[in-house]
Amino acid sequence: xxxxxxxxxxxxxxxxxxxxxxxxxxxxxxxxxxxxxxxxxxxxxxxxxxxxxxxxxxxxxxxxxxxxxxxxxxxxxxxxxxxxxxxxxxxxxxxxxxxxxxxxxxxxxxxxxxxxxxxxxxxxxxxxxxxxxxxxxxxxxxxxxxxxxxxxxxxxxxxxxxxxxxxxxxx
Amino acid sequence: xxxxxxxxxxxxxxxxxxxxxxxxxxxxxxxxxxxxxxxxxxxxxxxxxxxxxxxxxxxxxxxxxxxxxxxxxxxxxxxxxxxxxxxxxxxxxxxxxxxxxxxxxxxxxxxxxxxxxxxxxxxxxxxxxxxxxxxxxxxxxxxxxxxxxxxxxxxxxxxxxxxxxxxxxxx
Numbered sequence: 001x002x003x004x005x006x007x008x009x010x011x012x013x014x015x016x017x018x019x020x021x022x023x024x025x026x027x028x029x030x031x032x033x034x035x036x037x038x039x040x041x042x043x044x045x046x047x048x049x050x051x052x053x054x055x056x057x058x059x060x061x062x063x064x065x066x067x068x069x070x071x072x073x074x075x076x077x078x079x080x081x082x083x084x085x086x087x088x089x090x091x092x093x094x095x096x097x098x099x100x101x102x103x104x105x106x107x108x109x110x111x112x113x114x115x116x117x118x119x120x121x122x123x124x125x126x127x128x129x130x131x132x133x134x135x136x137x138x139x140x141x142x143x144x145x146x147x148x149x150x151x152x153x154x155x156x157x158x159x160x161x162x163x164x165x166x167x168x169x170x171x
Numbered sequence: 172x173x174x175x176x177x178x179x180x181x182x183x184x185x186x187x188x189x190x191x192x193x194x195x196x197x198x199x200x201x202x203x204x205x206x207x208x209x210x211x212x213x214x215x216x217x218x219x220x221x222x223x224x225x226x227x228x229x230x231x232x233x234x235x236x237x238x239x240x241x242x243x244x245x246x247x248x249x250x251x252x253x254x255x256x257x258x259x260x261x262x263x264x265x266x267x268x269x270x271x272x273x274x275x276x277x278x279x280x281x282x283x284x285x286x287x288x289x290x291x292x293x294x295x296x297x298x299x300x301x302x303x304x305x306x307x308x309x310x311x312x313x314x315x316x317x318x319x320x321x322x323x324x325x326x327x328x329x330x331x332x333x334x335x336x337x338x339x340x341x342x
Contacts, residue, residue, distance in 0.1 A: 003177040003280035007203050007273060030337050032178050035328050036272065037287070043331055048338040055340070079342070086257060093261045094310070097268020101207065102178060105276055109174035116208070130341040139265070157206050160214055166201050167219040169226070170301040171250070 006109040008153040013113025014068035016144030020051065021073045025110050029143060030076065032106035036099035044092040045099055046079040048129045058128045059140065066117035072142035073112075076103065077119075079131050080138045096138055103141060113146040177280040179324040184284025185239035187315030191222065192244045196281050200314060201247065203277035207270035215263040216270055217250040219300045229299045230311065237288035243313035244283075247274065248290075250302050251309045267309055274312060284317040 021029075030047055038044060050056055051074045059077070060070035069075050078096050083089045104114045117140040119125050125137040159165070201218055209215060221227055222245045230248070231241035240246050249267050254260045275285045288311040290296050296308040330336070 001174055003172055003174040003276065004199070006174040007206065007277060010206075010208075012208060028175070031333065034330055034333055034336050035178065035181075035325075037181075037183060037275075039287075041329060043336070046336055046338060046342070048340075048342055050340060052340065086260075089257075090261055090264045093264040094268040094271075097265040097270075098272040099268075100265075101269040101272035102276070104208075105174065105273070106178060116210075129338075132342070154206075158212060159205055162202065162205055165205050165214070165217055167217060167300075169219075169221060169223065171217070171219055171303070 001109045005153055006105050009151040010104050010108035011113065011151065011154060012115050013144065013146045014115050015147040016071045016073055016113065017147045019073065019145050021112065021143065025112065026074050028110065029103045029106045033076070033099040033103040036095070036102045038095035038098065039091050044080050045096055048077040048079060048131065050075045050077065055128060059125070061121065062125045062137070062140070063118050063120040066140060068115055069117055069140050069142045073144035075140050075142040077125065077129050077137050078139045078141065079135045082134050082136050093138070100139065100141055107143050108151055111145065111151055112143050113151060114141060114143050116141055172280045176324055177276050180322040181275055181279035182284065182322065182325060183286050184315065184317045185286050186318040187242050187244055187284065188318045190244065190316050192283065192314060196283065197245050199281065200274045200277045204247070204270040204274040207266070207273045209266035209269065210262050215251050216267055217302070217306070219248040219250060219302065221246050221248065226299060232292065233296045233308070233311070234289050234291040237311060239286055240288055240311050240313045244315035246311050246313040248296065248300050248308050249310045249312065250306045253305050253307050264309070271310065271312055278314050279322055282316065282322055283314050284322060286313050288313065
């Protein structure tokens, strides 16, 4: 797919068709995240990818807003180090934001929808995913074919007016 | 360009050709950022885009590692609110990471390279860009045609081994 179509058709999907992703579709999504840039190339992320339905249901319990994970075809848990320094924590968040967007665009390119969920219950996440004590699950990114309608370019996204957000030369 | 080519050919560029971007190339980059998803769609960003050479040179002084901004064809300063709450600050960083990646992929799609710079001297950034006291410049994302060689897909990016980063099912 043309890049601009992938960027403009990406949308938050929370209701997924009961249809698995092909292994190479999922690997492409993961590779896009793996390739993402990061501060001094520190790559503060690990990705735990879950496709088992029972495990997805357990994973969906990590936050009240994470219910949509249960019905996803695959969910990528983005794991980062537990960092003491607040600047480092912010830097890690910025970088996993980059990895997230890269995965979501690579998904949209394949007609695959995606969503985000925060992780409130780290103990539950650790039980389900098995990551070490010195890490936390920062976000869950869930993927699947949309249950409702295919991804198509969104003409008028629900955003603040473009000319308010973009300042030319000076604020 | 095919999305996968854009994702795989994106690389950090710090040495730019002395060649401006077309207005619609730049607008497409900005639109990609503007479309990015964010927590509860709060869109914590404003984008100040700079193309004037003298202004770019002044902007490059905001951090010792920002020298490459001076030679860019255009730089987008990502402005966010000054937030007291550390969770909110982290959330804003994650979301501007998403907007950044979206802009960089939209750039790569057009053969345009990009780089990142942190902002250490907020006073200098504010003088050059004119944003209000209740905001900070979080990052500068600079764009331009690479001085050395065109963007082409990178076969072996300098990253941790894929199979170490990606965990299947459990850590």
